[in-house]
Amino acid sequence: NAGVTQTPKFQVLKTGQSMTLQCAQDMNHEYMSWYRQDPGMGLRLIHYSVGAGITDQGEVPNGYNVSRSTTEDFPLRLLSAAPSQTSVYFCASSYSKQPLYEQYFGPGTRLTVT
Amino acid sequence: DAKTTQPNSMESNEEEPVHLPCNHSTISGTDYIHWYRQLPSQGPEYVIHGLTSNVNNRMASLAIAEDRKSSTLILHRATLRDAAVYYCVTGNQFYFGTGTSLTVIP
Numbered sequence: 001n002a003g004v005t006q007t008p009k010f011q012v013l014k015t016g017q018s019m020t021l022q023c024a025q026d027m028n029h030e031y032m033s034w035y036r037q038d039p040g041m042g043l044r045l046i047h048y049s050v051g052a053g054i055t056d057q058g059e060v061p062n063g064y065n066v067s068r069s070t071t072e073d074f075p076l077r078l079l080s081a082a083p084s085q086t087s088v089y090f091c092a093s094s095y096s097k098q099p100l101y102e103q104y105f106g107p108g109t110r111l112t113v114t
Numbered sequence: 115d116a117k118t119t120q121p122n123s124m125e126s127n128e129e130e131p132v133h134l135p136c137n138h139s140t141i142s143g144t145d146y147i148h149w150y151r152q153l154p155s156q157g158p159e160y161v162i163h164g165l166t167s168n169v170n171n172r173m174a175s176l177a178i179a180e181d182r183k184s185s186t187l188i189l190h191r192a193t194l195r196d197a198a199v200y201y202c203v204t205g206n207q208f209y210f211g212t213g214t215s216l217t218v219i220p
Binding site: 004033035040041042043044045058059090092100102103104105106107108 | 146148150155156157158159160163201207208209210211212213
């Protein structure tokens with residue numbers, strides 16, 4: 001199993017550009033989530049999904065969109081990038097949310113917005 | 115949602131036990147307590163989780179206070195590979211907080 005994969009590893013955007021961060025898992029996990037981690041900080045939950053077709057907001061959802069059309073994929077879209085979105089983004093998956101089992105994290109995408 | 119409080123940093127000598135504390139005084143009755151750790155430039159890695167009873171696995175032990183307002187992650191013999199940031203996580207929104215940076219001294 002590849003586990004949780006994320007692409008790209010690094011990305012530089014200009015303010016106002018849009019992009020999609022890709023996340024995929026091959027463990028047939030129901031629950032997937034996106035976090036951001038700013039320098040010296042812990043992770044903050046952006047959006048999560050408890051299954052295909054179902055998404056919900058986390059702690060810091062503004063400026064981000066998600067969709068979940070398949071069990072395997074959970075892309076994160078930035079519609080109009082801002083410098084405040086410069087961060088490292090982690091995708092995670094888990095067998096289920098209630099209760100929340102062990103989450104498996106991807107290697108992260110380091111995003112810089114200039 | 116429950117939030118957690120941890121010391122910013124701790125040190126331990128190699129091969130000695132380490133006790134990492136966490137306060138989660140607003141935890142609800144159904145929230146699990148999770149611990150993750152993060153090595154530099156990597157994603158977090160699951161360590162252990164529990165609800166009410168103490169838990170053991172191959173990596174660590176988790177001691178949960180009777181009132182569930184605090185917990186302690188126990189690494190029985192710290193190794194250099196255990197140097198990481200340790201996060202105590204709980205609540206529906208899975209708040210990570212800033213964690214405890216563990217330094218292991220050879």
